[in-house]
Structures are given as structure tokens and as C-alpha cells.
Amino acid sequence: MRAQMSAKKDESPGVRMVAQNRKARHRYHIEQTWEAGIALRGTEVKSLRAGQASLSESYAEIHAGEVYINNFHIPPYEQGNRFNVDATRQRKLLLHKREIKKLVGAVTQKGYTLVPLRVYFRGQRAKVEIALARGKKEYDKRQDIKERESRREMDRARKSLKVRKSEG
Numbered sequence: 001m002r003a004q005m006s007a008k009k010d011e012s013p014g015v016r017m018v019a020q021n022r023k024a025r026h027r028y029h030i031e032q033t034w035e036a037g038i039a040l041r042g043t044e045v046k047s048l049r050a051g052q053a054s055l056s057e058s059y060a061e062i063h064a065g066e067v068y069i070n071n072f073h074i075p076p077y078e079q080g081n082r083f084n085v086d087a088t089r090q091r092k093l094l095l096h097k098r099e100i101k102k103l104v105g106a107v108t109q110k111g112y113t114l115v116p117l118r119v120y121f122r123g124q125r126a127k128v129e130i131a132l133a134r135g136k137k138e139y140d141k142r143q144d145i146k147e148r149e150s151r152r153e154m155d156r157a158r159k160s161l162k163v164r165k166s167e168g
Helices: 006-011 022-027 044-049 097-107 138-167
Strands: 015-020 028-038 059-063 066-070 091-094 112-122 125-135
Touching: 022 028, 022 112, 022 125, 022 138, 028 097, 028 112, 044 112, 059 097, 066 097, 066 125, 097 112, 097 125
Parallel strands: none
Antiparallel strands: 015 112, 028 091, 028 125, 059 066, 059 112, 066 091, 112 125
């Protein structure tokens, strides 16, 4: 199992972020994450390397023992030719069989879904971080917003105290 914390991945060398699904952490409780490769065609890799991708309305699903990502928008490469493919086509995610079996077992439970969190390059390979997630209720979202605002206020208060101590 390759469930990892996303903060560690950002610090490691050779990782270059392409796209991030910021709304996912607001809309869902993230239970567990996996790193998966993406099966890309033609000039899609060049578009990704140029930083052109959108995960905003994308989701992952399992068909016939394989995991696919839907609505993942990679625009056609500008210098591409007739070999450019559809921008929102269904793309296969590359996972081990045992990981797919775990995902199948988890997604069959009521309320769970697979949500892509971010797309990045690890070395030369394009990777997707997918999460097993459960939808948040409206009151959960409001609670998160309250906590975020209170943390910001505390940080502002700490900064102002540090400034006063250094001046005095």
C-alpha cells in the first residue's frame, strides 16, 4: 500500500506540480491517498509539461478491474498535429492489482468515492494522487471555515506580539 502524506511529496526533489484540485479538500473528508501513474497518448505529456491541466470536476471510477479518471482536462498541445486527442477523454490509471482490490472494497461502501487531488511529475513520469473520500455535509464545511479563520486570527495576533517585542 502506498498511502502517503502529501506534504512529504512536496518536499522531495524531482517532484513538479502540474495541477491541483483545491476544492476536493473542502468538499470531502480524505480517508486515504494513493499514487498512480497515468496512461497518456500522443502530445498529452507535452501539454502536461507546459502546466496545462485542470482537475476541477474530475473523478475516478472502477470498471472491469481497472481504474479510470474522467473529466480530467488536458488541452490539446498547441504545436501538435492531427495526433492530438480529445481533451477530456477517459484515461487509465496505473495501479497494482492488490491496490485496485482495496479500492473496490472501499468504494462499494456507501458514501465513498475516488477523487483525484493533484497531478505532478516524479522524475520523468506523470503521476496522479487519488484519494478515497467521503462527502462532507454543509455543517462540516462551515466548521472547517470557522477553524481556518480562527487559526488566521491567532497567527495575526502572534505576529503582532513578535513585532511589539522586537520594537520594545
